Amino acid sequence: MFFLKLAWRNIWRNKRRTLITTFSIVLAVVLSSFTRSMQLGTYDQMIQNSAGMYTGYLQVHQKGYWDKPTLDHSFASSDSLLNKIAAVDHVTNVVPRLQSYALAAGQKRSRAAMIIGFDPLAELSLSNPKKYLVSGSYVTSDTSRSVLVTEGLANYLNLAVGDSLVLLGQGYHGMSAADVYPIQGIVKYGIQEMNQAMVFLPIGEAQYFFGTHQRLTAAAITLDDAHAVNDVQKEIKSKLDGPFEVMTWRQLMPELVQAIEADSGSGMIILLVLYIVVGFGIMGTILMMTAERQYELGVMVSIGTSRFRLGSMLLLELILLALLGIILGCLGSLPLVWYFHLNPIHFTGDAAAAMRQYGMEPVLPFSTDPTIILGQAMIILGLTTIVSFYPMWHAHKLNPIKAMRG
Amino acid sequence: MLILKLGWKNIWRNPIRSAVVIGAVLVGTWAGIFIMAFSTGMTKQYIKNQLDTYVGHIQIHNPRYLQENLPQYDISQPDSLILQLKKNAFVTKIAAHSKVQGLAMSSANTFGVSITGIDTTEEKKISTIYQDINEGDYLTSDVRNPVIIGQELADKLDLRLHSKLVLNFQDIHNDISAGAFRVVGIFSTNNSSFDEKNVFVQKKDLDRLLDRQGLVDELVLRVDNIKQAPAYAKELQKEYPNLKIQSWGDIAPELRYADISMDYTMYIFMGVLILALTLGIINTMLMAVMERTKELGMLMAVGMNRLRVFSMILVETFYLIFVAVPIGLLLAWGTVAITAHTGIDLSAFAKGLAAYGLSTVIHPELGTIYYLNISIMMGIAAILAAIYPAWKALNLKPVEAIRKL
Numbered sequence: 001m002f003f004l005k006l007a008w009r010n011i012w013r014n015k016r017r018t019l020i021t022t023f024s025i026v027l028a029v030v031l032s033s034f035t036r037s038m039q040l041g042t043y044d045q046m047i048q049n050s051a052g053m054y055t056g057y058l059q060v061h062q063k064g065y066w067d068k069p070t071l072d073h074s075f076a077s078s079d080s081l082l083n084k085i086a087a088v089d090h091v092t093n094v095v096p097r098l099q100s101y102a103l104a105a106g107q108k109r110s111r112a113a114m115i116i117g118f119d120p121l122a123e124l125s126l127s128n129p130k131k132y133l134v135s136g137s138y139v140t141s142d143t144s145r146s147v148l149v150t151e152g153l154a155n156y157l158n159l160a161v162g163d164s165l166v167l168l169g170q171g172y173h174g175m176s177a178a179d180v181y182p183i184q185g186i187v188k189y190g191i192q193e194m195n196q197a198m199v200f201l202p203i204g205e206a207q208y209f210f211g212t213h214q215r216l217t218a219a220a221i222t223l224d225d226a227h228a229v230n231d232v233q234k235e236i237k238s239k240l241d242g243p244f245e246v247m248t249w250r251q252l253m254p255e256l257v258q259a260i261e262a263d264s265g266s267g268m269i270i271l272l273v274l275y276i277v278v279g280f281g282i283m284g285t286i287l288m289m290t291a292e293r294q295y296e297l298g299v300m301v302s303i304g305t306s307r308f309r310l311g312s313m314l315l316l317e318l319i320l321l322a323l324l325g326i327i328l329g330c331l332g333s334l335p336l337v338w339y340f341h342l343n344p345i346h347f348t349g350d351a352a353a354a355m356r357q358y359g360m361e362p363v364l365p366f367s368t369d370p371t372i373i374l375g376q377a378m379i380i381l382g383l384t385t386i387v388s389f390y391p392m393w394h395a396h397k398l399n400p401i402k403a404m405r406g
Numbered sequence: 407m408l409i410l411k412l413g414w415k416n417i418w419r420n421p422i423r424s425a426v427v428i429g430a431v432l433v434g435t436w437a438g439i440f441i442m443a444f445s446t447g448m449t450k451q452y453i454k455n456q457l458d459t460y461v462g463h464i465q466i467h468n469p470r471y472l473q474e475n476l477p478q479y480d481i482s483q484p485d486s487l488i489l490q491l492k493k494n495a496f497v498t499k500i501a502a503h504s505k506v507q508g509l510a511m512s513s514a515n516t517f518g519v520s521i522t523g524i525d526t527t528e529e530k531k532i533s534t535i536y537q538d539i540n541e542g543d544y545l546t547s548d549v550r551n552p553v554i555i556g557q558e559l560a561d562k563l564d565l566r567l568h569s570k571l572v573l574n575f576q577d578i579h580n581d582i583s584a585g586a587f588r589v590v591g592i593f594s595t596n597n598s599s600f601d602e603k604n605v606f607v608q609k610k611d612l613d614r615l616l617d618r619q620g621l622v623d624e625l626v627l628r629v630d631n632i633k634q635a636p637a638y639a640k641e642l643q644k645e646y647p648n649l650k651i652q653s654w655g656d657i658a659p660e661l662r663y664a665d666i667s668m669d670y671t672m673y674i675f676m677g678v679l680i681l682a683l684t685l686g687i688i689n690t691m692l693m694a695v696m697e698r699t700k701e702l703g704m705l706m707a708v709g710m711n712r713l714r715v716f717s718m719i720l721v722e723t724f725y726l727i728f729v730a731v732p733i734g735l736l737l738a739w740g741t742v743a744i745t746a747h748t749g750i751d752l753s754a755f756a757k758g759l760a761a762y763g764l765s766t767v768i769h770p771e772l773g774t775i776y777y778l779n780i781s782i783m784m785g786i787a788a789i790l791a792a793i794y795p796a797w798k799a800l801n802l803k804p805v806e807a808i809r810k811l
Contacts, residue, residue, distance in 0.1 A: 016696065017693070017696065020689050020692050020693055020696075021689075021693075023685075023689065024685070024686065024689045027682065027685050027686075028682075031678055031681065031682050034678060035675065035678055038671070038674070042671075101516070101517075101518075108580065109476075109576070111507065111518065112509055112516070112517070112518030113518075155473065155474075156474070156475060158474075193599065197518070255598060266441075266444070266445055266448065269441060269444070270441055270445075270675055273434075273437040273438060273441055273679065274678065274679060274682060276433055276434075276437060277430060277433065277434045277437075277679055277682045277683055277686065278682050278686065280426060280429060280430030280433065280434075280686055281430060281682060281683075281685065281686025281687075281689055281690070282686075283426055283430075284423070284426045284427060284430065284686060284687075284689060284690030284693070285689045285690055285693050287422060287423060287426055287690075287693075288423060288690055288693030288694050288696070288697050289693055291420070291423070291697045292693065292696055292697035345674070347666075347667075347670060350666060351666040351667065351669075351670055354655065354659060354662045354663045354665075354666050355663055355666075355667070360663070364670070364671070364674070
């Protein structure tokens with residue numbers, strides 16, 4: 001207790017020394033949080049780009065649909081079912097879909113296209129065709145007899161708004177499905193794959209076209225917190241009885257998970273290098289701090305302070321400083337990360353053009369997940385504690401006569 | 407001159423302190439450059455793998471083909487064009503394709519695919535798909551109408567080796583044409599959506615079904631330098647204004663994005679690293695000045711003027727940094743050179759990498775311009791890191807400084 005008091009007083013005895021040491025720790029926390037937030041923010045952007053653009057963070061299907069995605073694996077939907085899902089915590093929207101392939105034809109040409117039976121209102125929260133309309137207008141009713149097509153398909157079939165689109169395919173349980181719809185709007189997505197051959201057909205009409213009645217192939221789910229996805233999955237699983245499969249974006253998009261994992265490896269190496277450099281910085285200040293206090297330590301040893309206690313006092317001082325440093329570091333990182341989250345670094349020139357063409361916002365986003373900062377703070381605390389054993393070792397070996405001569 | 411000597415001696419007076427500063431700068435420079443080289447090498451190999459598999463470096467089409475995707479919009483007089491193209495020194499390989507969009511039908515399912523007619527010996531020069539054949543052969547078997555398909559498509563259509571596959575499309579007169587093909591090989595590249603949407607057949611078989619032998623819809627070129635491909639494409643575009651000539655960045659924007667974003671994040675990271683280094687050095691030197699309060703006070707008391715004290719501290723910091731940076735650069739250059747030659751084998755703990763299209767053996771590489779940029783950045787950081795502690799030393803008051811404790 002006495003040494004705790006002494007350590008506390010020592011800290012305030014030389015404010016400049018304390019300031020410099022604390023600053024080196026604060027800096028370590030801020031820089032590693034900055035780097036990690038940038039790395040994880042990029043992943044969030046990739047996930048948002050895929051899950052938030054089309055797939056959703058979760059999907060509910062009939063069991064077996066994902067392995068064999070056909071209409072025969074659709075499930076009977078009802079308002080009560082969808083409401084049950086929507087009532088789960090963190091779920092912001094439930095987007096019903098009935099999806100299959102059919103031949104889309106214009107006057108001269110035809111092409112296999114993905115037909116998406118969609119709810120015009122719910123879909124606004126996910127693939128949002130309204131936002132990407134390049135001509136025509138948005139469909140408002142889910143039973144309206146008109147379609148939206150992607151620009152890639154419209155160009156290929158040589159069709160414009162107002163022209164007729166013939167759809168020819170296979171419906172539920174092998175029924176034949178054929179109909180003609182006027183094109184009400186043309187949409188263009190940045191992601192090329194989404195821009196190829198897609199037809200948005202209002203869901204009521206799609207159910208009629210494919211002869212599925214009230215059935216859906218998938219209910220895509222958006223969340224207000226991407227990190228809650230596993231909890232939500234469990235919750236939905238427990239609430240639904242019947243042969244359903246509830247899949248997260250990790251299961252729906254394994255390539256994306258792989259891409260992130262591959263990149264995460266090099267991200268960790270980068271952080272490791274940063275730790276080495278900030279570790280050296282902290283080491284340097286602590287080393288100099290010990291050297292500066294030679295005389296004082298010499299006196300204490302001479303008047304009979306045990307070396308172990310002296311060493312413990314120094315360690316205690318540094319741990320107090322480290323705690324102070326990481327608390328200030330966390331407080332400093334938070335506004336910094338938030339600033340860059342709200343005002344992300346913008347790519348310019350070629351890079352920006354390349355990213356837009358790829359369908360991504362040309363910015364470098366930052367993640368504001370507070371656990372990142374806490375995690376980095378813990379690592380820096382560990383790092384500082386290891387380095388802090390140096391003064392203890394120094395006190396153990398100190399020669400008081402030499403020390404006081406200086 | 408005296409100051410230079412004094413600074414040099416001061417460095418050796420406290421070797422541990424000097425070692426820490428030199429160590430930090432050296433490791434920072436070394437590791438920073440190595441990481442950049444490692445990441446650059448990894449990205450470049452990823453891009454190269456993708457280009458080698460299916461994109462090529464430059465593609466040439468009839469502009470109408472790109473708009474309408476119909477095989478009749480072909481490249482006229484392809485043979486003489488190929489001969490002319492080959493006269494350009496930078497063009498290393500050329501392969502010609504006929505290509506059509508159609509439906510692949512099995513007894514189980516139907517799927518839209520892109521059908522490419524290839525000449526197997528020519529194709530091997532520009533695409534490594536023949537190395538990605540999991541089962542069967544690369545269109546070399548003697549069965550009639552052979553086809554190779556991707557693993558993903560095989561799963562979707564429930565096809566196995568030797569299964570029959572019907573390809574249905576419009577020929578050059580817009581008439582429906584169909585052919586029964588035999589699956590002789592199943593490939594699996596690292597791009598699953600490519601594997602789902604592409605099938606390859608013998609060019610002569612496809613040309614016959616399209617009703618024009620020697621039809622060329624697409625030329626795929628390899629050039630001597632991937633980075634130069636956009637410039638080469640522009641050059642060729644001027645020469646052949648009637649054709650549409652695209653480099654890999656336009657054909658596969660996701661690859662260009664990978665290329666460019668890597669550069670960007672690396673520079674930001676290097677900036678963070680140098681900031682950490684600079685502030686680390688400033689902190690250490692500030693502490694050093696405090697530790698030497700008495701010594702500096704004494705020097706001032708015996709009449710050393712402030713400018714000289716300032717210069718002495720400045721010189722000391724410079725020495726430390728300028729010993730460390732060149733050694734760090736040299737070490738980094740050496741490590742990169744060695745590992746670029748031997749490669750870093752990650753296969754033990756990176757099974758997922760191969761699936762994503764990354765090599766498991768990484769060859770780090772970094773252009774000279776990066777070394778130069780980093781040296782300049784380190785130089786500026788060194789000046790900043792030296793000035794502040796030296797300036798702080800100026801504010802010492804000799805009388806207070808000599809006072810003990």
